[in-house]
Amino acid sequence: MNVDERLRLATRNTSEVVTVEELRKVFEEKEKPKGYLGFEPSGLVHVGWLVWMFKVRDLVEAGVDFYLLEATWHAYINDKLGGNLELIRKAARYTRIVLEAIGVPEGRVKYVDAEDLASDKDYWGLLLKSAKQVSLARVKRALTIMGRRVDEGETDFSKLIYPLMQVTDIFYLDLDIAVGGTDQRKAHMLTRDIAEKLGLKKPVAIHTPIITGLQGPGGRMESGLEADELAAEAKMSKSKPETAIFVHEDAEAVEAKIMKAYCPPRITELNPVLEINKYLLFQQPGFTLVIERPEKYGGTITVEDYSVLEKLYAEGKIHPLDLKKATASALNKLLDNVRRRISSDPGARSLLEELKTAKVTR
Ligand SMILES: Nc1ncnc2c1ncn2[C@@H]1O[C@H](COP(=O)(O)OP(=O)(O)OP(=O)(O)O)[C@@H](O)[C@H]1O
Ligand SMILES: N[C@@H](Cc1ccc(O)cc1)C(=O)O
Incomplete structure (x- = not known):
């Protein structure tokens, strides 16, 4: 498959690619670039998730070596499934079955468990180096990536670690491409900024569109929120x-x-x-x-x-x-x-x- 065709597959049905020129370069330079998407395995799968699942299928077809991060610790921090890690791991297994049913079988992607990443001291070293480069205010602004408003981040301290973990996941896995719904934008922009400061690989970000919840946006359309914040608040959500x-x-x-x-x-x-x-x-x-x-x-x-x-x-x-x-x-x-x-x-x-x-x- 030539670069144009790979680029077409990778960019179709996306809301934003930061940047398309960088993505082209990745495909020109690498037969098998590394890409990833992380999800909180914290319950049942809704049709909004099919948007990114189909994108994973596209990227695998475009030759991307794709990692799916089962963000178990992240789900724990985010109080999902009552913080029961056993149940969170079961939700991860269930998600694999749905992925397989839509054409992404286990052999075509690599699953990574957040607990394995967190068991390596290098992971925490990277997290601390990243934390040195960012202000508390910027971390708080990024809390929308976990479906939380800024003020909700102060209920317990672990929530303030979450955005830096997401940044560290990307550095630790040494990725060329980070994929997520539009609501994940702040994590990826933060990663790109920190990458420049630390001289690490700056990932291309691919953002997929968000399906609004069945109840609609409510009054949020006039709330002056940025597009990613609006997506985080109004999205269909498990x-x-x-x-x-x-x-x-x-x-x-x-x-x-x-x-x-x-x-x-x-x-x-x-x-x-x-x-x-x-x-x-x-x-x-x-x-x-x-x-x-x-x-x-x-x-x-x-x-x-x-x-x-x-x-x-x-x-x-x-x-x-x-x-x-x-x-x-x-x-x-x-x-x-x-x-x-x-x-x-x-x-x-x-x-x-x-x-x-x-x-x-x-
Ligand atoms: N409604 C949606 N439409 C499209 N993509 C979505 C939607 N909801 C979540 N995603 C994407 O799915 C991935 C996993 O998101 P996440 O685990 O937050 O799902 P969620 O259903 O919103 O869960 P929760 O309710 O637990 O926050 C992210 O990349 C996110 O952008
Ligand atoms: N923040 C993502 C989940 C996620 C966690 C860790 C990551 O490295 C990536 C994504 C969400 O709520 O959907």
Whole structure:
């Protein structure tokens, strides 16, 4: 695969690449650059995660040697699953199964456990060197990467260590590319700044779009937040289950959730139903959205391109209910594989059952 093709795969369906020129250089210089994404294995998998999972698939295809960091200690710091590390490790196993079901089997990526990183004294040396380069105010501003507001970081001191751990993860793994949703931006920009100061490798950052929670952005659109902060606050999130569609949920539950979702007529911004189309459904090769309507409401239409769907919706030519029905049906088709994979594997089923009954904390 030539550099242009690798670059196309790596940059499609992203909200930002810092920078595309640097990424091109990485691909020109390396057959197998090192990339990573970290996630807190702290519960069930929702459809927002599919955005980065598909990006991992793209990057593996583009020849990236990809590491998936199971951020167990980070989830512990962030009070997930009641801080129960045993359960957190089970959530990591469950996430591997979902990744495999969407085309990222274990043999194609390398899993790294945060507990292994933290057991090496060099890791803590790197963390302290990084900490020397940054002010407390900057660390606090980065707390949005753990889905927390700045003031929440002061509840216990470990939360202030988290952003520096995320920076250190990147240095320790010696990465060329760091991937995450837009809400992770502050971690990556911090890493790039510290890298310059310490003379370490400065990773390219690839940010994937965020799917807004089913309840919509609330009043946050006018709050003057930066895009990454808005994404962190308004995103579909596993620790706020009422905002999320989980990949294991049955077809009826998925449809019921979509029918109730925030989707005001003509509004295309931070509209989770449109975002599911834009960032998930229309990313599948050859996808078309079929909107079935009685003749008196314009008859059935087949949309082949997301930009057309957005335009028709903004012009009020598609009713929210019709969009929701069509989206639910297409999303259910996309999720079928994952559901089948989970239900056919007793091990996966028992992990799921255990995680379903675990108390969601944050
Ligand atoms: N709604 C979403 N849409 C797209 N990407 C998401 C979404 N939520 C999380 N991500 C991405 O998934 C990765 C893991 O995020 P994280 O563990 O914080 O998920 P989460 O569901 O928000 O969890 P929590 O509720 O525990 O904060 C990050 O790169 C993040 O940007
Ligand atoms: N902060 C990330 C998880 C993460 C943890 C450590 C990392 O090195 C990277 C990502 C999140 O909340 O989703």
